[in-house]
Amino acid sequence: MSIRRLWIGLTYVVFGLLLIVPLIQIAVGAWSDGAQSFVDALLRPQSLHALMMTGIIVVVVTAINTLFGVMLALYLVRGTWLGGKIKRLLNSIVDLPFAVSPVIGGLMIVLLLGPNTIIGAFFEDIGFKVVYALPGMILATLFVTFPIMVREVMPVLQEIGSQQEEAASMMGAYPWYTFWMVTWPSIRFGVIYGVVLTVARSLGEFGAVLVVSGNIMNKTQTATTLVYQDVENFNVVAANGVALVLAAFSVGLLLLMEWAKKRKEVH
Amino acid sequence: MHIEVRGLNKSFGDFHAVKDVSFDIEKGKLIGLLGPSGGGKTSILRMLAGLETPSSGDIVFHGKRVNDLPPQERGIGFVFQNYALFKHMTVYDNVAFGLKVKKQSKEQIRERVMYLVELTGLKGFEHRYPHQLSGGQRQRVAFARALAPEPQLLLLDEPFAAIDAKIRSELRTWLKDLIESVGITSIFVTHDQEEAIEVADEIMIISKGRLEQKGSPWDIYKEPATPFVASFIGESTIVEDLSELKGFEHASSESGTKALIRPEYIELGKPGEIKLVSATMPAVVKHLHFRGSEWMVELEVGSTKLITYRSLEKDVLHPGEQVNVLLHRAYLFNDSRSWILENPLKVDPMPMFI
Numbered sequence: 199m200s201i202r203r204l205w206i207g208l209t210y211v212v213f214g215l216l217l218i219v220p221l222i223q224i225a226v227g228a229w230s231d232g233a234q235s236f237v238d239a240l241l242r243p244q245s246l247h248a249l250m251m252t253g254i255i256v257v258v259v260t261a262i263n264t265l266f267g268v269m270l271a272l273y274l275v276r277g278t279w280l281g282g283k284i285k286r287l288l289n290s291i292v293d294l295p296f297a298v299s300p301v302i303g304g305l306m307i308v309l310l311l312g313p314n315t316i317i318g319a320f321f322e323d324i325g326f327k328v329v330y331a332l333p334g335m336i337l338a339t340l341f342v343t344f345p346i347m348v349r350e351v352m353p354v355l356q357e358i359g360s361q362q363e364e365a366a367s368m369m370g371a372y373p374w375y376t377f378w379m380v381t382w383p384s385i386r387f388g389v390i391y392g393v394v395l396t397v398a399r400s401l402g403e404f405g406a407v408l409v410v411s412g413n414i415m416n417k418t419q420t421a422t423t424l425v426y427q428d429v430e431n432f433n434v435v436a437a438n439g440v441a442l443v444l445a446a447f448s449v450g451l452l453l454l455m456e457w458a459k460k461r462k463e464v465h
Numbered sequence: 466m467h468i469e470v471r472g473l474n475k476s477f478g479d480f481h482a483v484k485d486v487s488f489d490i491e492k493g494k495l496i497g498l499l500g501p502s503g504g505g506k507t508s509i510l511r512m513l514a515g516l517e518t519p520s521s522g523d524i525v526f527h528g529k530r531v532n533d534l535p536p537q538e539r540g541i542g543f544v545f546q547n548y549a550l551f552k553h554m555t556v557y558d559n560v561a562f563g564l565k566v567k568k569q570s571k572e573q574i575r576e577r578v579m580y581l582v583e584l585t586g587l588k589g590f591e592h593r594y595p596h597q598l599s600g601g602q603r604q605r606v607a608f609a610r611a612l613a614p615e616p617q618l619l620l621l622d623e624p625f626a627a628i629d630a631k632i633r634s635e636l637r638t639w640l641k642d643l644i645e646s647v648g649i650t651s652i653f654v655t656h657d658q659e660e661a662i663e664v665a666d667e668i669m670i671i672s673k674g675r676l677e678q679k680g681s682p683w684d685i686y687k688e689p690a691t692p693f694v695a696s697f698i699g700e701s702t703i704v705e706d707l708s709e710l711k712g713f714e715h716a717s718s719e720s721g722t723k724a725l726i727r728p729e730y731i732e733l734g735k736p737g738e739i740k741l742v743s744a745t746m747p748a749v750v751k752h753l754h755f756r757g758s759e760w761m762v763e764l765e766v767g768s769t770k771l772i773t774y775r776s777l778e779k780d781v782l783h784p785g786e787q788v789n790v791l792l793h794r795a796y797l798f799n800d801s802r803s804w805i806l807e808n809p810l811k812v813d814p815m816p817m818f819i
């Protein structure tokens with residue numbers, strides 16, 4: 199009995215040390231020199247720019263990921279025109295980003311699309327810089343987050359089965375109508391959960407973006423790489439300030455995630 | 466709708482699930498597809514519906530080949546085995562779905578839905594969700610939903626499988642009446658021969674991908690086309706050695722001939738109960754089983770075991786008792802043919818009294 203208590207207690211302690219204490223530390227650190235220096239740290243041009251870059255990346259990546267993630271999930275689960283072998287291959291490729299370290303993912307993009315490669319040079323010629331610019335950063339974040347939506351939606355599609363959709367088609371409904379009227383209401387909370395996870399992941403992405411962006415202040419710096427630079431420069435208060443903003447978002451997302459998860463289970 | 470199917474085949478990979486099936490269905494008929502599990506009943510239904518593409522063969526509705534018509538344009542109502550109701554829609558919205566797809570006006574939809582809700586006995590449940598309904602009620606919603614767009618053909622895949630025995634027999638009489646009153650051609654799949662016999666105008670027996678026989682329940686019972694049908698429909702015992710059965714001693718002249726004997730082919734009586742003594746043979750009662758409304762009697766004639774039934778009104782038998790048995794007919798078959806043989810010793814006694 200008491201042994202069990204001990205274990206439970208220990209679990210809480212580990213959790214506290216790992217999650218809560220750092221959060222408090224960040225909050226305290228951000229306010230340690232008073233409110234003014236916290237606000238100042240956030241209002242630095244590079245802070246605003248970095249937060250804006252993060253914002254753009256999150257919005258674009260989430261939009262693209264949601265659209266194509268749901269589509270790929272539909273093809274993989276329902277598609278009849280894809281052969282079984284191709285499906286299985288695609289299915290395992292989807293998980294690749296989970297298996298590969300983000301830094302390696304970023305490196306692959308640099309090696310493929312960097313200014314010294316054929317494709318990279320081509321894009322540069324038509325005035326579209328990929329690596330060391332926003333498109334590359336979006337691409338890197340896309341790579342890292344791509345499996346999330348597919349892996350959230352596929353099990354839901356498998357679970358609801360295709361009979362409701364077949365029933366709709368027997369009543370004259372074509373695929374687009376069937377998707378919105380029949381499939382979407384069943385998968386939407388799975389999609390919302392996937393969106394929240396994608397947002398959270400792209401908000402916090404560091405390795406892949408660092409490699410691809412070159413971390414140029416006021417140009418290709420995101421919130422996370424700015425925190426990294428501030429720490430490097432011993433500007434702890436500023437680092438804590440930006441980190442606190444990111445943490446606040448994360449807590450918000452966490453609450454949203456809980457809600458989505460509950461709804462997902464109900465439906 | 467008049468339906469014609471010619472040389473229908475379906476393969477899944479290298480598995481041949483439906484083999485060269487052809488049949489005709491007249492307008493307004495209620496057809497039962499009956500057969501053992503895995504026989505290909507669902508596959509045939511799904512091909513008619515357009516949910517599955519035939520590997521070869523033609524499906525013709527009203528004289529028009531529909532193989533290339535998508536399910537949306539076939540005008541078929543389909544009731545799935547587990548109903549496949551839209552679970553996030555109310556009963557009303559489920560039934561209205563097909564009408565909304567057709568872009569009918571709100572009033573038209575309302576009128577049709579309320580008519581069907583009433584017809585299927587779901588009044589007062591319009592605003593419930595499927596998970597708030599009983600199995601039987603869900604079943605009715607599935608019917609109403611399939612009937613709403615006024616299909617020309619109704620396909621039902623084991624519509625009663627998920628419902629308990631008592632409500633099941635209620636529901637199937639209800640369904641038969643409903644289909645008759647709407648006058649729609651219907652095909653339903655079932656495992657249950659009693660259900661098929663009771664409800665269907667015609668039965669199609671499907672086994673191992675083949676259509677074994679199509680005909681009215683009575684015809685199929687009376688004249689089974691294949692040994693499989695004979696053994697599948699009704700109860701029966703197979704007798705390999707005919708020499709002990711009085712009147713059938715010489716029937717096995719063709720080698721390998723076996724007999725299929727139904728309980729109702731056998732007349733059983735205590736000594737003196739059967740008039741035609743010359744056609745009877747002695748037998749011993751082995752076991753008696755009470756079957757609710759009658760006795761099931763296990764008999765032994767020599768070394769041959771037979772099964773028959775006996776009314777509760779007659780004298781009670783006891784295990785070990787000697788009785789007389791008259792075998793009225795037998796369904797004989799061998800590898801090349803099958804036929805029914807009446808007992809030749811059973812001369813009609815009527816003329817003697819005239």
Ligand SMILES: Nc1ncnc2c1ncn2[C@@H]1O[C@H](COP(=O)(O)OP(=O)(O)OP(=O)(O)O)[C@@H](O)[C@H]1O
Pocket residue numbers: 477480482500501502503504505506507508509656
């Ligand atoms: N999509 C599929 N892929 C591969 N094999 C299939 C597929 N659908 C059906 N089969 C096979 O085809 C055969 C016929 O299946 P079908 O569902 O038509 O049988 P059924 O007569 O409806 O059986 P039951 O009475 O059990 O429902 C079965 O052996 C089944 O395994």
Ligand SMILES: [Mg+2]
Pocket residue numbers: 506507508622654
């Ligand atoms: Mg089936």
